[in-house]
Amino acid sequence: MAIRKNNQDILQELLLGKVSPGEPHAQEWIHRTLHYKTDRPVIYVATGTCSITAGALKTLSAIRQYIEERNITALVVETGCPGFCSAEPLVDIQLPGKNRLSFREITEEKVPFLLDDVLHRIIPTENLLGQYRNPLLDPWKDIPWLEEHPFYSIQRRIVMEKAGILDPLSLEEYIALGGYRGFIKTLEMYTPAEVCQLVEKSGLRGRAGGGFPVGTKWKTALLTPAPARYFVCNAQESDPGAFTDRLIIESNPHQLLEGLAIGAYAAGAGKAIVYIRSDYTLAIRRLQTALNKALEAGILGHNIFGSGISIDIEIRQGPGAFVCGEETALLASLEGKRGMPRQKPPYPAESGLNNRPTIINNTESLANIPAIVSRGPEWFASTGTAGSKGTKVFSLTGRVINSGIVEVPMGTTLYDIVFKAGEGIPGAKKCKALHIGGSVGYTLPPSLFHTPVDYEALKEAGAAMGSGGLLVFDENTCLVDMSNFFMHFMQKQSCGKCIPCREGTRRISQILDSIIRRPVEKNGHSTLERFKGVMQLESISTVMKETSLCGLGINAPNPVLSTLKWFRDEFEEHIFDRVCRAGVCTALRTFSIDADACTGCALCARKCPSNAIIGTERNPFFIVEDKCTACGICYDVCKFNAVIIKP
Ligand code: SF4
Ligand code: SF4
Known part of the structure; x- marks a missing residue:
């Protein structure tokens, strides 16, 4: 009890x-x-x-079991x-007085070997990522x-900055690292x-959408x-491949709550809401716990200090629909209506939730605010380019x-993100294209890989940066298939x-389907029809961009x-040519049988669901080509490698 009181006092x-x-x-x-x-080892497990998904909870329980069985005094922190998602499960270990070490891909089976070594001050190089720099502790040689x-x-x-370093549920750790001082200041x-x-x-500038200056919006x-x-x-992150907010x-x-509280104060709002998709269950749980702790400590809530x-901060769960990320649809959803956009103006900053002025910022924008206030605007503006200040967070996948x-200073090239932070393409393949901005984003060719991350340069x-999704495509990716997926x-x-x-x-989905699928009916698409369809793609897209009500329709053709x-x-x-050079559009593949290799076992004919093999x-x-649907079953079942596929 006394310790708790001391904690509270110092806090x-x-x-x-x-x-x-x-x-x-x-x-x-x-x-x-x-x-x-x-005076005891501290073992950190990212959860x-x-x-x-990568098995961190199994790693965590293997660590706890190891410690218990051997009666070791150690602290385990989540x-x-x-x-660094592809290196999960990540485990850090800090021995008393020594720098914290970070290890990658520590699955449950590796736990005993790792702890046997590190707890005896032997540092295995396998799975080692490196040591953190901390002037207060001794470095490892x-x-x-x-x-x-x-x-x-x-x-x-x-x-x-603090992601993966602190216990997200510890208010004390956040404050020890300087947290909430920006808000109180x-x-x-x-x-x-x-x-x-x-x-x-x-x-x-706003980290999603058009990059509108955040302070100007608040002032409105x-x-x-x-x-x-x-x-x-707005934590309604619903783009496939984007998981920055989560x-x-x-x-x-706590960093988001602090940014939100500063923003609410600046805009003169007594009520703040985090609108988050309901299937982000872990994020919601951690956010609610953090909010409860901040309320209990009197940092947020009524009559602060x-x-x-x-x-007053409230967490509201949204359905996860993409359209609910659009400002006016989001507000409709918060008002208990169906999440549908409305005409703008009036803009939400003038008339939003319940017809009151409402500021909507995304998670990344708000997470920048505590550092801007506590370290000063000049400090923040010293990073980035002339028109794009600070950093940008990307979900690097593919x-x-x-x-x-990955969080990089504005001005970093897309090439550096992919080939330095991402270390390039696996299997020494070529990078065919990058896709930036999620499902309403843009595919860029190699000639534009050196474009810097900057609002104007990308335009x-x-x-545009959009949701911050950065997808990497190699030569085995079919870009027509990807366009079809997004549409x-x-x-x-x-x-x-x-x-x-x-x-x-x-209509665009139908046209793309006709391009990547083979006709299965007699009146299926001919080359001419497919060609006409592609000609229509541009005109349909133009109409969508010029006349759609909200950003979803305007940007869907991108x-x-x-x-x-x-x-x-x-x-x-x-x-x-009915050819997919990447071999992804399986419906375009043609199948035939090599007469010299075929033994006539008839297995493929029995398995073919289209009765196309005689x-x-x-x-x-x-194989009768007209009847073949290119499902590939014959190729899979033939034990004599007699089925030939042409991409
Ligand atoms: S399964 Fe292979 S070997 Fe058997 S009939 Fe078909 S192609 Fe010929
Ligand atoms: S690819 Fe499928 S449909 Fe075509 S012949 Fe083989 S099993 Fe039949």
Whole structure:
């Protein structure tokens, strides 16, 4: 009880600036809280959603079992994922007085070997990523620095700074690392208008959508006379391949809450809401726990530290529909209506939730705010390019060696993200294209890989950051198939309110289907029909872009149009030659039987679901091309390698 009281006292003293972090008793508390000063080994296991998928919970229980069975005194701490998802399960170990070490791919079977070695101060190089740099601890000799690992070396972390380092549920650890001091400083030192100015000065632009200046948006709400205002964090991340919001929240929920609280204060909003998709269960659980702890400590809620300022934060779960990420659809969903967009203006900053001025920012934008306030706008603006300040977080996925969440300074080229942080393409294959911005994003050819991450430079290249998804395609990826995948996804996500989007996504999906599928009926698509379809793609897309009600319909054609622009030859091969060079569009493959290799066993004929194989036993069999649906079963069942596939 006494320790708890001391904890609370120091916590409050640090937050209110009554004690400096450098004072001996505060420093002692910080070092103990962060386990820099400890007399027992500390074992950290990343248990984010991606970690759990890779088996981190089994690793965690194997570690606990190892310690229990051997009666070892050690502390086991769960952290969020630091972003290196392809290296999961990640385990860090810190021995008393020594730098923390990081190990990759520690599956449950590897746990005893790893702990046998490290707890006896033998550092195995297998699975070792490196050691963290910490001037307060002794470095390990001849062990590389973690920050020099290719995945981390080009990164500059503001949003992800503490991800994977701290226990996301520990308020004490967050405060020991300087957390919530930006918020308290805001309440003590600045008026709401001054906070808006400060954020404007930092140059922070919205990290999703058009990159509108965040401080300017806040000011609009603040200057709109109203009896009440709202502030909403849009964590409705629904793009396939984008998981930035989830990871930020799972790894450091207090950082988002702090950014949200500062934003709400600046916009004059007493009520703030995190709108998050309901299937982000772990993120919701961690966020709710963090919120409860901050409320209990009096950092958020009613009359914060006697200032007379109250900020009520609520977590609301959304259905996970793509369209609910659109501002006005999101607001409709929050009002209990069906998530459908409405005409703008009025913009939400003037008239939003319950017709009150409402600010909507995405998770990444808000996670930047605590650092901007505590370290100053000049500090933030010193990173990045002339028009794009700070960093950008990407979900790096696809055919790339290192995948995960990468945070780079604005101005870094796409090439460096893929070939330095990502370490390139597995199997020495060529990188055919990059796709930036998720399912409404853009496919870019190698000639544009050196485009810097910058709002204007990407616009000039005909692209945008969008959701921050960065997909890597190698030569085995069919770009027509990818365009088809994105368009079918958008068709399912279209809310159907406006005709251009509802009918446009459906018609483009049909056209793309006709290109990658072979006709199965007599009146199926001819080459001419397919060609006419492609000609229509551009005109349908133009109508969609010019007349759709919201960003979903406006941007849904982007993947198809950008692929058509840069990779038209692949479309033409599919249309005229009926060939998929990547061998992905299985329906375009042709099957035949090598008469010399065929033993006439008849197995393929018995298995063919289309009765397309004919012949008599002990003689070579034959495939009737018109009846073949290219399912590939004959190829799989033939034991004599007699079935030949032409891509
Ligand atoms: S399974 Fe192979 S060997 Fe047997 S009939 Fe078919 S092609 Fe010929
Ligand atoms: S690919 Fe499928 S449909 Fe065509 S012949 Fe083989 S089993 Fe029959």
